[in-house]
Amino acid sequence: MSWTDIGELGAIPIRGSRIVKTNAGCIAIFRTTETEVFATSNKCAHKGGPLSEGIVHDRKITCPLHNWVFSLETGEAQGADVGRIKTYPVKIKNNRLLLDLDAINASAA
Amino acid sequence: MQKLVIIGAGMASGRTLEHIVEASPDAFDITIINAEPRGNYNRIMLSPVLAGERSYEEIITHDDDWYASHNIATRFGKTVTSVDRDRKVVIIANEEVSYDKLIIATGSTPFIIPVPGHDLPGVIGYRDLEDTNAMIDAAAKAEACAVVIGGGLLGLEAAAGLRMRGMEVTVLHNDGHLMNRQLDEAAGYLLQTDLEKRGITVMTNANTQQIAGDGKVEKVVLEDGTEIPANIVLMTAGIRPAASIGQATGIKVGRAIEVDHQMRTSDPDIFAVGECVEFESNIFGLVAPLYDQAKVLANTLLGIEDSFKIRELSTKLKVTGCDLFSAGDFAEGDAREDIVFRDPKRRVYKRLVIENDRLIGAVMYGDTADSNWFFGMIKDGTNIESMRETLIFGPAFQGGSASQMDPLAAVAALPLEAEICGCNGVCKGDITQAIEAGAHTLDDVRAKTKASASCGTCTGLVEQVLAVSLGDRFEVSAEKPVCKCTDLTHEDVRRLIKAQKLKSQPAVWQELAWKTPNGCPSCRPAINYYLLADWPLEYQDDLQSRFVNERNHANIQKDGTYSVVPRMWGGITTADELIAIATAAKRFDATVKVTGGQRIDLLGIKKEDLPLIWSDLNNAGMVSGHAYTKGLRTVKTCVGTDWCRFGTQDSTGLGIKLEKKLWGSWTPHKLKLAVSGCPRNCSEATCKDIGIICVDSGYQISVGGAAGMDLKKTEALVDVATEAEVDEWVTAFVQLYRENGKYLDRIYKWVSKVGLDWIKEELSDPQRRMELFDNFAISQSVYQKDPWADHVSNRANQYEPLADLTMEAVT
16 A cells, blocks of 8 residues: 545545546545545546546436446446446545555556 | 652543542552642533533532542642653642653643634633633623634534523534534534524634734624624634643654553653543544543553553533434445435434444434444444344334335334324324325325325325325326435425525435435435525535536536637627637637527637636636526527617617626526517527517517427517516516526426416516516625636636646556
8 A cells, every 4th residue: 555645635525526647547536525535537437427527426426428327435337327437545634635556556557 | 659640630630540549549659730720520511511500519520538538649720841751750830749650631722723813802712610610701791792613512512501691602613514523414404403593693614714802802703704793702613632741741742642552652651641642643532532541541550451442432412402423433435325314303313324234323313312222333343234224213123024114014004093294283094084085196185184285205105195095096196206315396395495494405405304315416406506596695506516517617528628608798799809719719729619699619628727718718808608507598689770770679789788687697497598679580589598579669578489309489478668677577587487497497398387377477466576576686696706707716726636646656
């Protein structure tokens, strides 16, 4: 694990998202509640829509382009759609957001 | 005998002392030093003292007799100046106290937000008896008012106490809901409404700019300019560990005094306990872990092996009549699920968080009777798989038969006297009687019995009674619910938002018994619209409940870039505007397209460039064209009497006036207008949402056209003689649509539902027309502002990546 500081928790609104540019492409950081965040690929498994621009609800994200819904926990598409987005380890420490760079570099390699 | 010296007489040191003297009364020669002029008392009971429910005497845990009878020497009202570790002495004024073992238990101090005026007399923290007495004194004055900054546990207990002493109390909280560390929005909403019922004013998202006054506190000024009068200002925005003795002593201090599993600091003879310690990067503010630490410390000092571990914590608020409970972990994790139960009538909210078939968190409001049972499960990690379906109903409901899981069977099994509709007191027997008498639809039952006619949350239950009684003969009503989060229709929700004065999303979710924690992409934008349309001054637009285009004020395209359309009033532009648009198009390499709404679209703009291009266009005097909103898009015009040889009126001028009147407003769906200067209708007004045709005698206003998925000609609303009347009728009509339309119904759909006759009837009444006209103006006072300029100055950073890690070395 190589936890890398990517910014302040407060930089992401609750039920909002921001992206981080990495060697594995853009990663979306989602904040579902006061104290809960998830990280996934920003690209929808359907047509590559920017998931960080979707509406966050419960622990799910709905793609802004064609309304595919993904679990932020497993990355699996919900409902009748079949597909999966990559998820990455992210955590909060002292109100800072930490992303595991090893996991990202592993998927970039 | 070994000499033990304790600095600080708080909750943790008191408990440590008790353990030591109970287990081994003669193990140590003990001295306790305290800066406060008194010994140990139960600090967490200061709130009941403030509220007048207890006296100070009742919360003393150790009085002078106790110290004397246990041969404990006391130095109260004495501040420690330093500790000499080489000589092993604690130095207080005029005295040195030598030790073999030293305990630092200096607790914490309130965090005073360093706003201007924070040092004025009358600004107090809330930590000890002096603070409490200062508040009690302040409350005794006539017409005294208090401002509490920080709506956490301590702040709310203080606010409730001050209110009980008759003060005007305002709580300022910088987050969107109270106790945001312990509660979710729904529970925070219920708590806020309960406090408001007691006469406490609660302001969320409130940021203090300064505390002002001449020689003493007089008022608090917020960043938005609001001023609140105050005789005292209570700061309860958090605590800071009081670790300065640790620093002065030279032991290891991070955020607080660092200790190991035995509460030992970096000096083997110095220990620390309570809120002044840091353990594995954690600091502490609640009493339960402090008591655990005290026990470990006592055992360590007595040579008994013990080790401090962090365990699950729970929170209860000590405000009489506000039952809330919060426990466990709501933070990061994989594969979690929520179970939510809401009972709007009893004001109950319960939420359980489950991970790997184990309960890991619980929030409860209104009914906390089962909280200990849930807390036990969290601590024990009980496997709940077998009782998952009924878990939220608590221990009394476990082991029930499987038939209770089938809702229809459960309804069938209800006795005739079981109450179905709580609002109107209708029981199952009343409904079955009405059904036998011929009421075979939900509306019939509502009309006959009033069941589900008020708050509507029992609609599903009434339908189930119908289904049980009629079997296949019962058809569920055609109006669909908003989404899977609720059984209510859009019309129900709009009606209830108005009737019950619901002014926030958590209020809607709770009072209307939403089945999900915070809605879904179908209902969130709709509820957000209804709230901002009905309560423009009270409700704050929620960007997180908007589709991407309305959040980013541009239209997302299939490749993730955006299109940008500046407003061209009535389709009129100038050479200078065109130069600015052309320059921006070149700078950002845009594709340029002329739209059907008489303006120019710049396509292919990257998200991070949006604030830049907006700024360029703003500088040339242009604002957002709202080409992306469920709101006013365009007012298309022809050149009218200015140029056209057939023109009968100034159609361009009227179009511009209407666009300047209506721009910025949100509507249930997009809104397009057109004004044609004569019946030749060059601006195609008769297929718009609202079309105006100029004639010699005045203006023909028609509504409900469509030229998209459906094609439809407008229908005549009214003919008027003057531009002023056009303004009045069009504005009132738009407002009627805003107040009544279903989200995502264009005007033609709405008109076909409510009927043009009803609309004409409403608008023909001059008083009603003016009321709608004025309501629109109130809404525009909030929403008619250029979102581009607003985002450029206030939100530009949200358009940039949070971080760029592409340059980080690959390991």
